[in-house]
Amino acid sequence: MNRGLSTEYESTMSTRTRFGLLWKRVWTSRRSTPGTGEEQPQHEPGTSTWTRFGLLWTRVWTSMCSSRSSTGGERPQPESSTPPCSTMTDGIQTSSASGPYPQHAEQEQGEEEKSGSEDQPQDGPSSSGSAQEEGKEETTEHQDKPQGDPSSPSSAQPQEEEGNHPSGDQPQDGSSSSSSAVTHTGKDEEIVIASIQAKEPALGLRRLPAGFYTVVRHSGHEWRTENKRSSVSDDVVEWRGSIPLPSDRSATVVLEVYASFEFQPMLGTGEHLRKLTITVDQLLDRSTRHVPFTIFPKNGDIVSPCSSILMAVKQRNGERSDSSASRVFGPVRSTTETLNELEDATNHGHSALSRYRKHGEKRDLEHSVAEFERALNHCPVDHPCRAAAQSNLAMAKFILCQVKDTIGSLEIPIRLYRDALAARPVGHTDRPSTLVELAAVHLARFKKQRDNVDGAQAEALLYEAMELSSTDSDENRAVSVMLQLYAGHRSGPDHTSGQSSVDSDSSSRLIDEDPWMLSTQLLKRFERHGDLADLQRAITLLQQLVRSVPVWDDGYCVGLGNLGTGLSLRFERLGELRDLEDAISTHRDAVHITPDGHPDKPRRLNNLGNSFITRFKRLGELRDLEDAISTHRDAIHLTPDGHPEKPGYLNNLGISFRARFERLGEPRDLEDAISTHRDAVYLTPHGRPDKPVRLNNLGLSCRDRFLRFGELRDLEDAISTHRDAVHLTPDGHPHKPGCLNNLGLSFITRFQCLGELRDLEDAISTQTDSVHLTPDGHPEKPGRLNNLGVSFITRFERLGELRDLEDAISTHRDAVHLTPDGHSDKPGNLNNLGLSFITRFECLGELRDLEDAISTYRDAVHLTLDGHPDKPVRLNNLGLSFRARFERLGELRDLEDGISTHSISKSRISCTVL
Structure with a gap:
């Protein structure tokens, strides 16, 4: 079953269940009469029950639609253009006025000889400012607790206090007396x-939240x-x-919910969402019945953040747990603590922005x-919170400009x-959130001015944010929506649909302003759209930049890394070995210059190691493989634990x-x-595109172990993985064909x-999909054709x-034809084509098939390096x-050639065993 559909179904059912509870509550309120022992629900003055129910229905319907749009399956993530069994290259780097401003790029390369298995090497970004291979973040699975009937009795009606906070929503609850008359606990x-x-803390927010936290207050702390x-x-x-x-x-007890807009470090309190004032007895009662505090909008809002709060309260006898509180939660602070000037100004700014969100008064926005x-x-240049202060001001000014x-x-x-x-x-x-917010400003200016530079910059920023964010994050959802909007703007009457290169005038301006950024965008766009002109132009530009930057400048190493990336990508596309040699030389220089x-x-x-493994797969030189392992080991040794x-x-x-x-066994x-x-x-955290x-x-390695030792458990693990x-x-992701x-x-x-x-039918069906999804000219297509051919001949047998x-x-003919000369997969593909010819000869008796088999096997043996573990098999064939x-024509020469070939094959096997 498609996982996206499954998620959508569960989310929709959860919303419908909640709607059923709300309907039941409104219906109960209609039927309830004074004197029945059941307290009437609280309503706003002058608002009829059915009017309020209409608002609830609108809110639930909005939530259902939002759930569908956010859970309809994952979008394509451009973290790598590498299909399975490939090598990713150096992340693309670029420089800005303040130093290197790198981006991310990866390359695609693969090996599928005989088995056609496809590895997927991973690459990190190229510099500290680049889009990294993945972002490290805490991911916690959350589950909705089943909600109790809102009309169930409780001890009292909790209050949400507004005070100086902008929230004006009212929590709703049925009520009755608590079952317990005790007011104090035991000693x-x-x-x-x-x-x-x-529940739904981000609902209705106009700004992308970084996270959420709560504050609990009582007894002056x-x-x-x-x-x-x-x-x-x-x-x-x-x-x-x-x-x-x-x-x-x-x-x-007072409970407040806040939205924050940064993690490292957090500045101020963020935006205040909810405030509830409740008693300990109410908390115990709600926790026992597992009923949340449901909060409805006020002040004319249809939706507002945080629709319900559920707290689990426990009573413990004879033990204290202060250590748990200090470990999981922040330190206890006195409520009389005053904020410094920086926090005070930030909190006032968030409050004013929240008031503007609720009431639309421009004076609040200007405030x-x-x-x-x-x-x-109040933030000097070296202040740790300066980036947060800049982002807050940028957001407010962006809204004011609109x-x-x-x-x-907007500049x-x-x-x-x-x-x-x-x-x-x-x-x-x-x-990631900063990338998304900056992209939003560029898109707004692109929409108004149709400047392709803004469009290209927004697209590059969004794809980097997609690579760095979890598929289940607010940032990733925002990226998906914004990319769709950008695609719609590009296909409008003022922009040619399908335009794949930067407008020449805009590009010239961008070269003058930031040539590093342009080279990055050209490389990343080549990875997404495959326009060779973008790649050629990026390489030319990077060569010029590297020549113009002093060797001691950080931008020089950044440029070398990106140039190596571009050359590797061109090798993958055109197959020119000279590009691969130049890429290795360039990456090696970047490593040697880096202290x-x-x-x-x-x-x-890491990127140098990827280049070595690429050359090994092309030429089969064992030295490249040893260099790749050594270089990758050094990269890991120098990378601290926990690094993304x-x-x-x-x-x-x-x-x-x-x-x-595979080479040495x-x-x-x-x-x-x-x-x-x-x-x-x-x-790798769950939800990461990598x-x-x-x-x-991992599945490929498990399958290899099954083939070596015959443990069925390894094969089952491989299939499951x-x-x-x-x-x-x-669907549509470049990795999909390789995984299939x-x-x-x-x-x-x-x-x-x-x-x-x-299993045989599933194999053919899956491999056929893989071949059809692989575009012509893709370097992995020959290997996937080879594997499909093996499955066809297996079903024939x-x-x-x-x-x-x-x-x-x-x-198999197509696979051989598409495999370039000198590629290490060529002998294996020829061997399998020869097997198909000899099989048809045995079936139909056509001498032409036998001649073709011998000719093809000869080529396979000739191209197989001495010492390769498959050489004895090919000699034997x-x-x-x-x-x-000889049996067909009686030529003694064939008999002698056969004996000679078998003798060589056995000697190769003996040498291998020794």
């Missing part, structure tokens, strides 16, 4: 809040939870820990701008966002181990490959082991349908063909 009894759940992200699939944030409550059950400007004035329709003033928020982005390098948790201890050293070592790029480096080292196992290399790939998968790539590579990789890869190819290989392997025809044999020969021709 040794402790009451604690164990968890807090906030407060506890603040950690800042956590929400999940767009269920729109629930949950905090766990222990917050002690007063022993007096009549004591008042917000003034307060955020005051906050920025309100006043002064698009020419101010763009400059502020760019300064903030420079202070939030790759690995910074706030970089030890430099943060970019591991990334550059480490899983990608581990993935690439695993690919190198597996390649050496040492079981230790296979075990190292599996162990390394498992670590890469384990360290997860399918790493699952795919490949299935996960396919399901997690969205490798799943098909696992199916055909299980068929060969167990003989179940269903099982069912005897001549059509399958003809399809096998046609498919050639010898069998000579014997078949």
